Amino acid sequence: xxxxxxxxxxxxxxxxxxxxxxxxxxxxxxxxxxxxxxxxxxxxxxxxxxxxxxxxxxxxxxxxxxxxxxxxxxxxxxxxxxxxxxxxxxxxxxxxxxxxxxxxxxxxxxxx
Amino acid sequence: xxxxxxxxxxxxxxxxxxxxxxxxxxxxxxxxxxxxxxxxxxxxxxxxxxxxxxxxxxxxxxxxxxxxxxxxxxxxxxxxxxxxxxxxxxxxxxxxxxxxxxxxxxxxxx
Numbered sequence: 001x002x003x004x005x006x007x008x009x010x011x012x013x014x015x016x017x018x019x020x021x022x023x024x025x026x027x028x029x030x031x032x033x034x035x036x037x038x039x040x041x042x043x044x045x046x047x048x049x050x051x052x053x054x055x056x057x058x059x060x061x062x063x064x065x066x067x068x069x070x071x072x073x074x075x076x077x078x079x080x081x082x083x084x085x086x087x088x089x090x091x092x093x094x095x096x097x098x099x100x101x102x103x104x105x106x107x108x109x110x111x112x
Numbered sequence: 113x114x115x116x117x118x119x120x121x122x123x124x125x126x127x128x129x130x131x132x133x134x135x136x137x138x139x140x141x142x143x144x145x146x147x148x149x150x151x152x153x154x155x156x157x158x159x160x161x162x163x164x165x166x167x168x169x170x171x172x173x174x175x176x177x178x179x180x181x182x183x184x185x186x187x188x189x190x191x192x193x194x195x196x197x198x199x200x201x202x203x204x205x206x207x208x209x210x211x212x213x214x215x216x217x218x219x220x221x222x
Contacts, residue, residue: 006154032209043116043202043213044155089154098143098162098206099170104154 003027004092006103014111019077021106023090028071030092034100035064035075038087047088048075080110115139116214118203124220125193133188133217135203143206144186146170146178148199149216155202161186193221 003026013019023033034049050057050064050073057064061080066073077084087107091100116137125131137144145160157170159178167178175197177189190197198221204211 034209041215043204043215045213046210049209093209099145099157099160099168100211101157101171102147102155104152 002104003101004090004103006090006106008106009104010107010109012109012111013080015080015082017080019080019084019108019110021075021077021088021090021108022072023074023103024070024072025092026071027092027094029094030101032093033064033066033073034091035062036089036091036102038089038105044089077108080108082110082112084108085110116203116205116212118201118214118217120217121215122218122220124222126222127194129190129193129221131190131193131219133190133201133203133219135186135188135214136184137186137203137205137212137214138184139205139207139212140183141205141207141212142183143211144180145204145206145211146176146186146188147202147204148172148197149202150199158188190219193219195221197221 005024007022031052035047036044037047038044048059061078063076087105089105090103119134146158147155156172161180201217203214
C-alpha cells in the first residue's frame with residue numbers, strides 16, 4: 001500500500017512554462033514533507049520542504065502548496081529550465097521520525 | 113568532497129551469492145539509511161540506524177541484514193542473493209530532517 005502517491009509519472013514542459021507535480025498521502029500524522037530532486041546517475045538531493053503548519057513554501061522558482069485537509073501537496077516549478085530536467089520525489093514523515101516514506105517520483109523533461 | 117560514499121558502485125553476483133554493500137559518511141551524522149530504488153516503486157527503506165551498534169527495521173527488510181560498525185560506516189548484507197534483489201541501492205545520512213545521499217550501488221543478481 002503506497003502511503004505517498006505522486007502524479008503524473010512523467011511530465012514534459014517547454015522552457016519557460018510552469019511544471020506542476022502532485023503528491024498525496026494517507027497518514028494524517030505526517031507533518032514534514034520534503035521534495036528531493038534526482039539527476040540521472042546521482043543520488044537524490046533535498047530541493048525544498050514544508051511543515052504542516054504552513055500552506056506554502058517558496059524558494060526561488062520552486063513553490064510547495066500544501067492542503068492539510070485534503071492531504072495533498074504540489075510542487076510548482078515556474079519558468080522551467082532545461083537544467084530542471086530530473087526526477088522529483090515527494091516524501092513524508094512525522095515529527096520526531098527520521099525515516100522518510102517516498103513517493104514513486106515524477107520525471108520532468110524541459111524542452112528548450 | 114563527497115560526504116557519503118558507497119562501494120562498490122557496480123556489482124554483479126549470482127543467485128545464492130553473498131554480497132556486502134558499504135557506506136561511509138563523513139558528516140558526523142547519527143542517522144544512516146539504506147534504500148533500494150526500483151522503477152514504479154520510488155525509494156524504499158530497507159534498514160536504518162541511529163548510531164553504532166543500533167539497527168532499525170525499515171519497510172522492505174526481507175532478505176537483507178545490516179550492521180553499523182561505527183558512526184561513519186553502515187553495511188548492507190545480502191547473504192543469499194536473489195534476482196528480486198537486483199536494484200539500485202542508496203545509502204544516506206542525516207542529523208535532523210535533511211538526508212544526504214550517496215551516489216548509489218547498482219546490483220545485478222543473475
